[in-house]
Amino acid sequence: LLAELSSVALQVQRARTPREVLWAAAEGLRELGMNLAALRLAGPDELVVECLSLDEGSLRALESVFGAPWRSWRFALADLPMSSRALAERRNLFDRAVVEDLVRIARRSSSSRAAQAEEQVLRSGLQRGVLCPLFVHGQPWGFLDIASATLTASDAAAVGLFASKVASALEVTSTIAELERKNRELAAIQELAEAGSETDFELLLPELLRIACGAVRSDAGALYLLDGNRAQFILAADHGGIAALRSKHSVLPIGSPIGRAALTLESTALGTSPLLADFSRELAAEGICEMALVPLHIKGRLAGTLNLARCRPEPFSEDELRFASQLSGQVAIQVENARLYSDTSRRVKLLTVLFGLSRMGAEALEVAPLVERVLDKVSEAVPVEAVALHLLEGDCLRLAGERGEGGGWDKETAIPLDRQMLCGRAAIERRTQVVDLSLWPERGGGELARSRGMMHAASVPLVASDRLIGTLCVLRRADRAFVDEEIGLLESSAAQISLAIERARLFERERKRVEELQLFLEVGRVITASLDLELILESSAASMARMAEATHAFVLLQEPCKRVLRGVVASAPEHRDHFRTVRLSLDAASAAALAVRTRAPVRVADTKGSNLVCRELVESYSQKSVLALPLLVRGEPIGAVLIGDARWPRAWSEAQSDRAMAVARQVAVSVANARLYEDLKRSYDQLARAQEELVKRERLAALGELSAVVAHEVRNPLGVIFNSLGSLRRVLHPSGDAAMLLDIVGEEADRLNRIVGELLDFARPSDPALQLEPLLEVLGAAAEAAAPIAEPAGVQIKIEAPEPSLRAPVDAHMLRQALLNLIINAIQAMPKGGTVAVAASTEEHQGRRLARIEVSDTGAGISPDLAGRIFQPFFTTKASGTGLGLTVVKRTVEAHRGELDLESPPGRGARFVLRLPLEQR
Ligand SMILES: Nc1ncnc2c1ncn2[C@@H]1O[C@H](COP(=O)(O)OP(=O)(O)OP(=O)(O)O)[C@@H](O)[C@H]1O
Ligand SMILES: [Mg+2]
Structure with missing residues (x-):
């Protein structure tokens, strides 16, 4: 046996943890037909079972005697006189020592069936055994009870020796485990501190949980945080892929078993405690064997829980729980920091948005561009799929601008102020409306938005100086409802936007007034500056x-x-x-x-x-x-x-x-x-x-x-x-x-x-004696009188009369004299000879029929600068002229109420035209 126990001891020494040491011992002993129970002192007087190797039947029998699975057995040292003695005397006890203590507590724990209980214990194969007190690092650790029906006294000595080897193996492995634990703890603390540089809550919390789980050697875990009202725990992060956490336990009311546990308990190993009822059953179904619940305190107040779980039957030790509490302190600090940071950055973001909007308001000169900028700002500040701004026009709301798609808004359709329409309701009640579109009636665009995948909508009224000026509406897809904070931001923004729009409108009105005034002034200026009617009218138009x-x-x-x-x-x-x-x-x-x-x-x-x-x-x-x-x-x-x-x-x-x-x-x-x-x-x-x-x-x-x-x-x-x-x-x-x-x-x-x-x-x-005279005769008489002067000068006189019988009311003597003067002038203008044409005809002039008599020559003509003076009395260019000839002609014509004109085109001879009225007045 000694040799065989030595080889088991070798196995034991290869183990790396105290647990492995005990289970290696149990395994080895079982092969030698021996049972092992390892009871560890969990306090000065309490013993827990660390390891129990027993045939299945006996195990079930004992569990029924003690009314609990063996892992949760707890014994008071005071109830185990044999064990107490062995510990006090620091020596192994042989024979019935093991079973005696068990029988004793079996009797007590189920006194009604004491006899049966005793029998069960006696049948458990522990009748003969060695009770070995173990000391690790000089301190009492607990006991190894090694039993076998066939154990002899000499075997007992060998077993005792084996137990001392187990003790030394425990000593070595617990030292190593302790060191490892310390290392792990240090590393975990370090890691937690480093994780704190992450400020995004969504990323930070899973990371903290992962580190905590790793540090306490947990396969899974969950981090719950108390909500603002302290009414429920909300799953903030989970680790290890336990589906039930997300599907069923993402929210735990404070009154639920785990909520109560968190409120009342310190860090506790719960195993899969019946205390947790459904919760633990569901977790057990996903392979969880052990659970620990670590409350999270921030500034002395419960803020959440850190739940750790193992998928192997290894209860959380006191040390682990202590360390988990320390960790939870760290986690709490990080959570608080991150919360502060996100709060601050949110507030900064809010302030930035509001500041941006207020600045826009101060700079806004026109409503339309202001609306565009406001929409940009809002869609930047609140993540939404669509946003629209409607302005009040008469008694309905009209789209002023939109961002994103999915609203189904358009500029043509005005929204009536109707409670059935989301914007209408916000406008009427002057209160923000936040709705789930799936519950919204068919009317009012709800259907349109739904068909585009929008499910959450909010409409905020825009009110300035107590007057409604419009609404701001935002839409989101199904998986993102609006939170209070976002609504708060929208409302604060709406106040700024309303102010800005009001200001822009005021400015627009003023500018228009100034423009009008300028136009008035301009019209006035043009009108007063000019008397040109056409110009005035053109500019006024x-x-x-x-x-x-x-x-x-x-x-x-x-x-x-x-x-x-x-x-x-x-x-x-x-x-x-x-x-x-x-x-x-x-x-x-x-x-x-x-x-x-x-x-x-x-x-x-x-x-x-x-x-x-x-x-x-x-x-x-x-x-x-x-x-x-x-x-x-x-x-x-x-x-x-x-x-x-x-x-x-x-x-x-x-x-x-x-x-x-x-x-x-x-x-x-x-x-x-x-x-x-x-x-x-x-x-x-x-x-x-x-x-x-x-x-x-x-x-x-x-x-x-x-x-x-x-x-x-x-x-x-x-x-x-x-x-x-x-x-x-x-x-x-x-x-x-x-x-x-x-x-x-x-x-x-x-x-x-x-x-x-x-x-x-x-x-x-010169009052003419007017009589209807044939003009041709008068012309002939004048030409005849001039003939004696014309001939010697080599000038030919031609008379033209297309209407030979034309008669006009004239003084024949005066007219003949006038024509003679003109003919003589013409002859005198042609010293080298030429032609004088004298013609009589009729013409229409200013609505009157006139006789037209022309005297034209082929002389040098009359220059423009002389033309203005030739009718003046005594003007002459001739040495022997009196300068009265043309004056007399003009007076004669005027006495006939006619007109005398000179037509002397440059480079041609002179032509005098007499126009005489044909009707006598
Ligand atoms: N047919 C003509 N061709 C060129 N110049 C003419 C002609 N008729 C008149 N004149 C100019 O008009 C001037 C005035 O003529 P007007 O008959 O009044 O006076 P006169 O011929 O100079 O002198 P008067 O007729 O008294 O002898 C003339 O001196 C001459 O310069
Ligand atoms: Mg003359």
């Missing part, structure tokens, strides 16, 4: 189109004394020419005519099908919508402005119509002013001409008087000179030089006489 945000504007003016509007200007250059041809009866169907008739603005939102508009105009300028305004001066219409939009039908607001009307009033006044100015200018011109005429007449009259006096005074001496000359010639019969000198005196006296004659012609009050 353009300004009015801009002010009304329309595509074009037209101005029509009423024709004086007629019920007709005349197109004057169009703001669009491409319409100007066409619009000038527009004539609208005041009685026609037309917005402009109606505005003039009613003296009030006429608004037509949609020209299609409207009977207030002029079809032709609407089609020419493709007007979808028109606004017509009367132009009123002191309440009386003078025309109309027609503002049109070619893009879309639109409702013209009261304000737009009022503003346009204000400009129209200015325009009307300026039209009236410009017209007044034109009238005034015309009157001035007439006055100036009349004055000029008057001066001229007076001058001529004065000249005429003077001429008459001079002529009269010169005629008498001239008569004396002629008489004397005649007498001298008769008396002296002169010849030679004397005759020549007398001829000179005669010629000069003739000349003087002629000048006096002309002067008298000029001065004589």
Whole structure:
């Protein structure tokens, strides 16, 4: 036996842990037909069974005696007198020692069936045995009870020796195990500290759990954290792939067995304690044999539990539990740190979002771009599949912008303020709505969102200065419900967004007002700076189109004394020419005519099908919508402005119509002013001409008087000179030089006489005696009179008369004289000969039929600088001319109420045109 026990002892010494030592011993002894029980002192007085090797039948029998599986047997040392003795005396006891103690406690534990119990124990094959107290590192460890029915006293000595070898093996392995444990613990603590650098909760917790499980040699584990209300534990991480944890036990109410255990217990090895009821049964089904529950305390308060589990029958030791408690402290610190960090970073994120939104609000100048930026910010801050912002328009919500897909929103469909619609309800109740779309009624887009995989929706009302301005709506897929914090963030954002939108709107309104004011000023400036009616109207039309945000504007003016509007200007250059041809009866169907008739603005939102508009105009300028305004001066219409939009039908607001009307009033006044100015200018011109005429007449009259006096005074001496000359010639019969000198005196006296004659012609009050005369005859008489001068000068006189019988009311004598003057001038202009053409015809001039008489020559013509002066009295370019010839012609023509014009094209001969009325008045 000694030899055989030695070889078992060798096996035992190869074992690496105390447990392995005991089980190796048990195995070896079983082969030698011996049973082994190893009882370890778990406290000063308590013994637990570490190892029990017994045939199956005896084991079951004993378990039924003690009413528990052998692993959970616990004995008080005081109840085992033999064991106590062996320990006290530090010696092995032989024979019935083992069984005696067992019988004793069996009797006590099931006293009702004491006899049967005793019998069971006695039949367990432990009747004869050695009870060996073991000392490890000098300290009492417990006992090895080695039993066999055939054990002799000498065997007992060998067994005792074997037990001491087991003791020394326990000593070695426990030292190693202790060292290993310490190492493991140190490593675990180190690892935990390092894991703390991870700040993402989702990553950190599984890592902490993994380390804790590894450190306490657990195959699986779970980390539960108490929720904010301390009502339930929530599975925060699990390790080892125990399915039941996730599927059934992800939430443990605080009243559940494990919850109660966590609340009441220190770190405890639970085995698969019945305390845990279902929980442990389910875990056992997944192969879990041992469990330990380690409460997690943060700042002295229970914050969760660390559950450790083993899939092998190795209970958690006191040391392990102690260490697990230490670990849980570390884990708690890390959890708390991470929580703090994530809280802080969440808060920072929240603040950043809110700050960003508030800055947007401060910078926002227009609503539309603001909405776009806000949507970007929101979808960045809250992970959502879709987000939309609706703004209140009248009594419904209209989409202002969206991000993502799946909302099924569109700009055309307005959302009514209706509790059946999510946004509508949020708006009516002015409260955030968070809903599960699967529970939402069919209406209101719920179906649309569902069909795109959206299941969670939230709608937050946007309220500024206590007024609803819209809603912010977000959607998510099935697996991600909204949490309180996200809703909080959305609500805070909504407050900022509302403020920003309100501010942008205010700014837009102000800017528009300033723009309008500028336009007013501009119109005013143009109107006051210019009296050019066309310019004023063009610029006003353009300004009015801009002010009304329309595509074009037209101005029509009423024709004086007629019920007709005349197109004057169009703001669009491409319409100007066409619009000038527009004539609208005041009685026609037309917005402009109606505005003039009613003296009030006429608004037509949609020209299609409207009977207030002029079809032709609407089609020419493709007007979808028109606004017509009367132009009123002191309440009386003078025309109309027609503002049109070619893009879309639109409702013209009261304000737009009022503003346009204000400009129209200015325009009307300026039209009236410009017209007044034109009238005034015309009157001035007439006055100036009349004055000029008057001066001229007076001058001529004065000249005429003077001429008459001079002529009269010169005629008498001239008569004396002629008489004397005649007498001298008769008396002296002169010849030679004397005759020549007398001829000179005669010629000069003739000349003087002629000048006096002309002067008298000029001065004589020239009232013509009008009679219907055949013009051809008058022309012929003039040509005949000129013939004696024409012939010697080599000039031919031609008379042309397409209507030979043309008669006109003229003074034949005066007209013949005038034509003679013109013919003589023509002859004198052609010293080398040429042709004078005298022609009579008729022509239509300014609605009157006139006789037209032309005298033209082939001379050098009259230069433009002389042309203005030849009609002045006494202007002449000739040495012997008086310069009165043309003056007399002009007076004659004017006396006939006709006109005299010079047409002398450069490089050609002169042409004088006389126009005489054919009707006598
Ligand atoms: N047919 C013509 N061709 C060129 N110059 C002309 C012609 N008719 C008139 N004139 C110019 O007009 C001037 C004025 O003519 P007007 O008949 O009044 O005076 P006059 O011929 O110079 O003198 P008067 O006719 O008194 O003898 C002329 O001196 C001449 O320069
Ligand atoms: Mg002349």
